[in-house]
Amino acid sequence: xxRMHSRNKGRSGSTKPAKKVLPSWVRYKPKxxxxxxxxxxxxxxxxxxxxIILRDTYGIPSAKLIMKKRICxxxxxxxxxxxxxxxxxxLIKRSVAIKKHLEENTRDNTAKxxxxxxxxxxxxxxxxxxxxxxxxxxxxxDPEKAGLFVA
Numbered sequence: 001x002x003r004m005h006s007r008n009k010g011r012s013g014s015t016k017p018a019k020k021v022l023p024s025w026v027r028y029k030p031k032x033x034x035x036x037x038x039x040x041x042x043x044x045x046x047x048x049x050x051x052i053i054l055r056d057t058y059g060i061p062s063a064k065l066i067m068k069k070r071i072c073x074x075x076x077x078x079x080x081x082x083x084x085x086x087x088x089x090x091l092i093k094r095s096v097a098i099k100k101h102l103e104e105n106t107r108d109n110t111a112k113x114x115x116x117x118x119x120x121x122x123x124x125x126x127x128x129x130x131x132x133x134x135x136x137x138x139x140x141x142d143p144e145k146a147g148l149f150v151a
Contacts, residue, residue: 005117022065030067033060037071041080047071048086085134089149091122092141096150099143119143 040050054060075081098115129135
């Protein structure tokens with residue numbers, strides 16, 4: 001399948017191992033992993049950051065293999081999920097950073113195009129999340145107020 005804003009066809013960067021069995025060297029129990037995830041979430045970490053911390057610091061290759069549910073599902077069950085989904089929030093952060101760059105470099109046409117593409121991704125993702133029900137139907141992306149989500 002082709003990329004979204006270019007005609008290139010690419011391969012994904014990384015793939016998980018095909019083996020879906022928990023390695024024998026993992027010593028954590030599902031309850032311990034749940035407690036770690038809730039602790040990290042209360043510290044303000046996102047679900048992808050939690051997964052990276054579990055992998056790098058605690059040596060847990062996949063929380064899903066231990067708990068039989070994804071990190072996002074656990075956070076939703078414990079009502080620790082944020083109002084705006086993580087991927088949408090990262091796109092908003094990117095658009096705010098591009099706008100900040102464009103304030104200093106007004107003639108950067110590549111950055112202007114990047115801002116247009118990023119905001120179109122935000123609008124497309126918002127439309128999907130409203131349809132699925134992850135974001136309320138009244139929520140609207142406003143480019144002028146986008147800096148408030150980042151702070």
